[in-house]
Amino acid sequence: MSQPSAAPTVERNEVKHRYEILVDGKRAGLTAYRDRGEQRVFFHTEVDEAFAGQGLASRLVQEALTDVREAGKRIVPVCPYVAKFLNxxxxxxxxxDPVTPEVLRWLDTELG
Structure with missing residues (x-):
């Protein structure tokens, strides 16, 4: 019999500006952000196809947003998945905070 897999874990990777969800130590997905003052601007979320349909994106975003709250920051949901989650x-x-043209221009500059 195979060992039951460990519960997925979410970690903030500050160097790469993203939160990652790990399944058995392997990155299964991520949600990427950039910090703009007190705002954490989320702009992309993805889950590897091999892990689709397991609710990992929802868990990832839930834990990331909880971390944002604990850090005393605010959320700007440029990423469509994060926006849908927040609804x-x-x-x-x-x-x-709302996604504004100013935030989008700033993000374009940040991402090059």
Missing amino acids: KHEEFADIT
């Missing part, structure tokens, strides 16, 4: 999870509404 269903009103508990983060108090720390969510």
Whole structure:
């Protein structure tokens, strides 16, 4: 019999500006951000196809946004997945800022 897999874990990788979700120590997905003052601007989320349909993206974003709250920062959901998640999870509404043209211009400059 094979060993049951460990529960997925989420880690913040500050060097690469992203949160990663790990399954059995292997990166299964990520949500990428850039910090703009007190705002954490999320711009991309992905889960590897091999791990699709397991609810990992939702868990990843939930834990990332919880970390943002604990850090005293605010969320800017440029990423469509993060925006959709926030529409269903009103508990983060108090720390969510709108996506503005100014934020989008800034992000373009940040990402080159």
